[in-house]
Amino acid sequence: MESSEFKTIKNTDQPLPSRAADQISQLIIDRQLSAGDKLPNEFELAAYLHVGRGTVREAVKLLVARNVLEIRRGKGTFIAKHPGQIDDPLGFAYLKDQKKLGLDLLEVRIRLEPWVAGIAAAKADEKDLVILRENCSRVEEDIYGGVDHLENDRKYHISIAKCTHNLVVPKLIPIISYSVGLFGSLNGTSLLTETIIGHRAILTAIEAHDPDAASAAMKDHLEKNRSALLEI
């Protein structure tokens, strides 16, 4: 494949720690190491990669920065919980026009999330529903308690995505729900009430395994969010 040739060419230009980091990544993939597994120690890696321990240490730092590895003090180096997945992976924070970003994100969300809610209603099992109810209640508790609910709001949307049992959707939703945080200041009382009502309506439809109702409830919820944004 051209892309892997390209990688090889690029690699020879890269500093040694970057190359070692790529090789460690490949090792993780080849050995099917997953979240929480321990990485072989520095000595083994140095011997395996034919590099010095200093290079291994630099490579591990790079992979920590990329959220592939995590260091637990006194315990060793482990595969991260969601290896390779970082906050704001598309660099949204670096875009200049944050208002357009918010509206463009909502456009994508309105296309994607009603569909996701529909699949969630069709596929959610009892275990999924327990988590969904819990996350729905947490948002309500935050709002009633006068505490910022945005983190739990995002988690609620992610838990809906997880009901689909699709590998990709739960990874995409956290990225596009970046918009939730952008307009935190917007959360006046009316949008807070809508959040509670909207989230409950989505939950009820998913519990009833009614894809059309779930889809419609999600669409309605996101449209109301968009209206609120447009009113600024």
Place this chain on the structure above:
Amino acid sequence: MESSEFKTIKNTDQPLPSRAADQISQLIIDRQLSAGDKLPNEFELAAYLHVGRGTVREAVKLLVARNVLEIRRGKGTFIAKHPGQIDDPLGFAYLKDQKKLGLDLLEVRIRLEPWVAGIAAAKADEKDLVILRENCSRVEEDIYGGVDHLENDRKYHISIAKCTHNLVVPKLIPIISYSVGLFGSLNGTSLLTETIIGHRAILTAIEAHDPDAASAAMKDHLEKNRSALLEI
């Protein structure tokens, strides 16, 4: 906001270079530095962040690993072309079931890309179309030349996404077209012919500013890809 409070708490636990990296990120955002802009030098950053130059150097390394900065030898440190955006940001390479991943990605693509092609047909300007035609031809040249076309195939789909003028869509498409690379081995002759015909049909519809035709052509193209995958 709770999330920023959380960040502060987390920061005090973090090693000094990580904290400095976060502060440099914030500086880039606050000063609206963009791709190709030069970062202030080590001395300035050390003074500004009240840390040593060694810490600044470590922080810069972390930000290079996260693709926020790039070092040009002898010239200095610059903001990366797509700051914060990395290859495979969702860590797809680390998922064990790559076949399910490919099918789940196609499910998302079939939901998203026909819609994207429709908006592209509505919004593409002359400048967009020039790039689109060029990228469409490149895929054909690769295929006729017996060269791997996957990299250019991905670029073609991204250039369609750029026609939408939505800030988010062109950043999402490269991620979900990760599936293109997954099934490189699949590219038998019939799928290659379909790629040429399918891509041309999408281009023709976008050039004609016909959203429905563009949408239908994209859907057909992706469905044929899915059928090929399911046949394995």
